[in-house]
Amino acid sequence: MTTDDLDTPLRPAVLNNALFCHAVCRAHGLPADFDDESLWLSTSRTPPLYPDAVTLGPGAPEEGLLRRMDTDSPGCSVKDSFADLDLEGDGFEVLFDAQWIHRPAGAPTAGAPSSGLEWSEVAGGGELALWEAAWDGEESTGLFRPVLLGEEIAFLAGRRDGRIVAGAALNLAAGVVGVSNLFAHDDADTDAAWTGALAAAAARWPGRDVVGYESGDDLATAVRHGFTPIGPLRVWLRTSERTRRLDVQPAARVDRMNSAR
Structure with missing residues (x-):
């Protein structure tokens, strides 16, 4: 390909x-x-x-x-x-x-940097299982395997009091950074999740456009963060x-x- x-x-x-x-x-x-x-x-x-x-x-x-x-x-x-x-x-x-x-590289965001979340990349299979359980809302099923962790794929965890309450998956491919599996639970909000994901993408792969897909209210939130719908x-x-x-x-x-x- x-x-x-x-x-x-x-x-x-x-x-x-x-x-x-x-x-x-x-x-x-x-x-x-x-x-x-x-x-x-x-x-x-x-x-x-x-x-x-x-x-x-x-x-x-x-x-x-x-x-x-x-x-x-x-x-x-x-x-x-x-x-x-x-x-x-x-x-x-x-x-x-x-x-x-x-979202073109450097586009403004409408995030909430004072959300109180501590962001980091998932490291190792144990953390990945915790991330998947938080994303799923119940438990880890082994959908995301540790072999995925590497230079071109990162799973982001937003923690409050040591517990994962927000996150996203990033992948570098086709010259752009893809954002998927974005979530926010408890008193974290989707705006905070987008802020963390976009900041991590810019830090890890500076100068890269960001892409993905959304619908409904999630699409409106993405637009607030500098994204433009480009096709169905x-x-x-x-x-x-x-x-x-x-x-x-x-x-x-x-x-x-x-x-x-």
Whole structure:
């Protein structure tokens, strides 16, 4: 996979996110890989909350995508990075819609530096398990493996009285810094989490733009912190057996069913 033609903020945002998904899946030993410049895909079911495929450009071929995915296992999902797929006739429904976001390096933030949180990077498997439990709100399931910790991925913990109450994941890829899994609990707020994440990103990788995706109130909060929405995305979740569109002819219907495993 190359980073050619990354001349707009949208393409680096999409590729950065796909590379983080790739890192998480490879940490679980899954056979995930990139298919030229149009698709990232795992042929085995991915960990919870992670897609089985991510489109990297508009107009991704739906049949080629579905034929190679494990659509028989519960929870199969597709991150439709340009919101241009139609998978309803294949047993999928829209899980959510969101907007890719981009923040140029040095953009002003609307944070609360006096929030009282102490920020640091997670170091080691024990701290990562505590971070995941705080992010999950209940317990660590081993979703994030210690092998992820390194020069290009960092998990940030905002602590109050020694307890993790806020955090985010950062990854450097495609020339930009991606922010994901941002959370805030108890009396910490999302503004404080964004302030901590952006400060850490600027300190660790100065001069880099920051990208991610958000929706609803979280999108409004990101905009307050200097982000701009740059394009829609959609996540599809397989919820039923493959159904047929009424306008599909019988011969084509058989061919499509055969190609879907």
